[in-house]
Amino acid sequence: MTHPLKILFVDDHGDTRRVVSRLLGLMGHEVVTADSVGNALAVSEQNQFQLLIADIGLPDGTGHALLQGMLQRGPIVGIAVSGYGASEDVEESLIQGFSEHLVKPITVEQLEAAIQRVAPQVLLPDTSDDHGYQPAD
Helix, strand or coil: CCCCCEEEEECCCHHHHHHHHHHHHHCCCEEEEECCHHHHHHHHHHCCCCEEEEECEECCEEHHHHHHHHHHHCCCEEEEEECCCCHHHHHHHHHCCCCEEEECCCCHHHHHHHHHHHHHHCEEECCCCCCCEEECC
């Protein structure tokens, strides 16, 4: 089990947002959802997220552009979720900065395993000194 993470989950499908948010919450994570790049960027102005899980195809842009925008504000780890799973799609997500690329439909087990794999890259709040963040165990 990973440390509880502060996760931003972005998907334009309402039922998917609700179900995945609930599942992530049951895993012990704090989850905020958004339905578009614009809404996700607005939410990220008021919150410091550790993990972005984003659909690649969003109504006002791409998950790739969203991750790039969030990385300009500070460190964050990303998991891409997409209906496209060709090798070039996966490669593009990795080039754009995502650590994982999951192909829809995804299972709870796949999502949990991806979070476990990226957890070592996630920065946790560091209360021991004034540096701000430390790598997760």
